[in-house]
Amino acid sequence: MEELIRCRGLSKRYGKVLGLEDLSLSIPAGKIVGILGPNGSGKTTLIKMLCGLLVPEAGEVLIDGKPVGTESKAVVSYLPERPYFSDAMRISEVVDFFEEFYGDFRRETAERMLQTLGLDFDKKISALSKGNREKVQLVLVMSREAKVYLLDEPMGGVDPAARDFILKTILTNYNEDASVLISTHLISDVENVLDDVIFIKQGRLALYKSVDEIRMEKNKSVDALFREVFAC
Amino acid sequence: MGWKFSDDVPLYQQIMDGIKQRIATGDWAPGQKLPSVRELAVEAGVNPNTMQKALAELEREGLLYAKRTAGRFVAERDEITEGLQEEMLQSYVKEFLDNMESLGYSLKDAAALLQRMSQQEERKGE
Amino acid sequence: MLGKLLKYDLKRQAKLLLAAYLVVGLTAGISAIFRLVNANFEDATGVMNIVSGLTSGMATLAIVVMVAGTLIYTVLYFRKNLFKDEGYLMHTLPVKSWQLYFSKLIAGTLYSYLSILVAIAALCLAFLHIPNLPEIISQALAAGVPEWFFAVTLFILALSMPVCLIQFYVSLVFGYTVRTNTKTPVNKDLMSVISYIVLYMAQQIISLGAILIWALANIGSITDSDLLDSVEMAGTQAATEVFGMFKGIYAITIVLMVFLSVGLSVLSVWRMKKHLDLS
Structure with a gap:
């Protein structure tokens, strides 16, 4: 099976500080994968390379067989x-924007979810609470029928109810032709939802196993293993 | 009808146990049609692949069966489902006795304790 | 995709700019009213004169602010949309880097042309005077200004708008794609300003060099031409000689402007594509 995401020898340095070093991995379709590591470990660098915000100094990334572009x-x-919509836009305008630029955007799905959240389409983004702003972004991102979903710390600073909503949205949108990558350091919240986990330590791939394997082999949760691996 | 999971045992096993419990208590009736894998996964808050794995295992054990396009169903009442209740009873009792033992209570002590508790219940009823 | 981006850029900037044009129109209108009143009613105290002068002055000020403001706003929009948080959205759209750059260039240029048109209209309104363009042109032609002069001057002025924008856009791109050697933050706005200064100086040097080369190449025709004599010549012949000389300089100016702008744009799009690093 052709891997959905293929990274080979990814490297990036910020002067003396290491971003990523010779990172290689393959992620098949139909998986929900956790990218775990402490802040500054290289998680965000990896994600930026996958979505085209950063060009690696060495190595290549192939998404669905194509180079990033x-x-x-x-x-x-x-x-x-972080929030990436302009404050001045209304929710309806943001929905229009996604529909305009993304062919795989499902408007009805987005509208339905926004209505469930009780959000007024005419409201400006600036008028929303931080939590609602993040939910709107999540709804729009998950309303696309993409092949790869990259969620960078989707649950940071969000209340438990919102966290449940996020996880439920991820599960409801699950599709065996697509994969979801969740980068987070709040592991216990997401563990049940993950197929596999990737540990990134100091820019390198430290581990890539399924959650079941970890629990069976080590008799502990991923959260517990994480604390061990990344103990200071 | 909530799902509670501990974090050091593989999820699919815990899901299987959870489903067995529901079948044994009659919560999921024999012949009842199951919701889709995705719906179950969302309800339990788990990965659909994990849910699928658990369901596939239960199919293998004969507690569930799948009908081509119609979906998955709980097996009809027969030895397998009835054996399930027996199996669960055994595991509950074993767990109880293990706990008693860790407190220093032998099987006899546990039985005596149960007798006392049963008598107290009766007296309350009077 | 370019069309979609352009539509978006135009829409996003429309709100503020159209409001500014409205304000300018209002001040011009007020000035016009006072001028009318001043012209048609006897006023012994002369207060009307002063007020009319004031409102015309305010209108002029508003017009200048509007034109400059349009330019500044457009440049700031470029910076905000591509290099601040919104950049996370824009750079992950399925569009090419050059399309992101180009749509902002077109939108900025269109709005700057619009601001000039509004400025001209507002000035005419505020001072209740429309210059008689055909008459001015025919007078100039009579004095010996060649016909091509007007077209070329207009062309250069029109070109100077996008060229000016490009200077700022490119400086921003270079400033914001500066390679950080450590993870400690570098002030990218400062880098942009430095880029602007460096680019400006570099382009001045290139321009001077080009003109120098041209001058040397034509040194013969300058010295022994009738240019020196034409200083004593009268009227149209003098003009023709002088303008003939300037044809060359004009040509160089246009070529340089286009060449440098295109070159810098290409360089900065490449830079944005390969070295983007949003915080």
């Missing part, structure tokens, strides 16, 4: 850690 961006749905 306009074509791959059309099948990758990226949710950054």
Whole structure:
């Protein structure tokens, strides 16, 4: 089976500081994968390379067999850690924007989810609470029928109910032709939802196993293993 | 009808146990049609692949069966499902006795304790 | 995709700019009203004169602010949309880097042309005076200004808008794609300003060099031409000689402008594509 995401020898340095070093991995379709590591470990660097925000100094990335570029961006749905919509736009305008630029955007899905959240389409983004803003972004990103979903810290600073909503949305949108990559350091929240986990330590791939394997082999949760591996 | 999971045992095993419990208690009736894998996964808050794995195993054990396009169903009442109740009873009792033992109570002590508790219940009823 | 980006850029900037044009129109209108009143009613105290002068002054000020403001706003929009948080959205769209750059260039240029048109209209309104263009042109032609002069001057002025924008856009791109050697933050706006200065100086040097070369190449025709004599010549012949000389300089100016702008644009699009690093 052709791997959906293929990274070979990815490297990037920020002067003396290491971003990524010779990272290689292959992720098949139909998986929900956790990219775990402490802040500054290289998770965000990896994700930026997958969505085309960063060009590696060495190595290559193939998404669905194609190198990162306009074509791959059309099948990758990226949710950054920070808000990326202009404050001045209304929710309806943001929905229009996604529909305009992404052929795989499902308007009805987005509208349905936004209505469930009780959000007024005429409201400006600036008028929303931080939590609602993040939910809107998530709804739009998950309403695309993409092949790769990259969620960078989707649950940071969000209340438990919102976290449940996020996980439920991810599960509901699950599709065996697509894969979801979740980068996070809040592992216990997501563990049940993950197929596999990737540990990134100091820019290198430290581990790539399925959650079941970890629990069976080590008799502990991924969260516990993580604390061990990354103990200071 | 919530799903509770601990984090050091593989999820698919815990899901299987959860489903067995529901079948044994009659929560999931024999012949009842199951929701789709995805719906079950969302309800339980778990990965659909994990849910699929658990369901496939239960099919193998004969507790569930799949009908081509119609979906998955709980097996009809027969030895397998009835054996399930027996199996669960055994595991509950074993767990109880293991716990008693860790407190220093032998099987006899445990039985005596149960007797006392049963008598207290009866007296309350009077 | 370019069309979609352009539509978006135009729409996003429309709100503020159209509001500015409205304000300018209002001040011009007020000035016009006072001028009318001043012209048609006897006023012994002369207050009307002063007020009319003031409102015309305000209108002029508003017009200048509007034109400059349009330019500044367009440049800031470029910076915000491509290099701040919104950049995370824009650079992950399935569009090419050059399309992102080019649509902002077109939108910025269109709005700057619009601001000039609005400025001219507003000035005419504020001072209740429309210059008689055909008459001015025919007078100039009579004095010996060649016909091509007007077209070429207009062309250069029109070109100077996008060229000016490009200077700022390119400086921003270079400033924001500076390679950080450590993970400590570098002030990218400062880098952009430095880029602007460096680019400006570099282009000045190139321009001077080009003109120098041209001058040397034509040194013969300058010295022994009738140019020196034409200083004593009268009227149209002098003009023709002088303008003939300037044809060359004009040509160089246009070629340089286009060449440098295109070159810098290509360089910065490449830079944005390969070295983007949003915080």
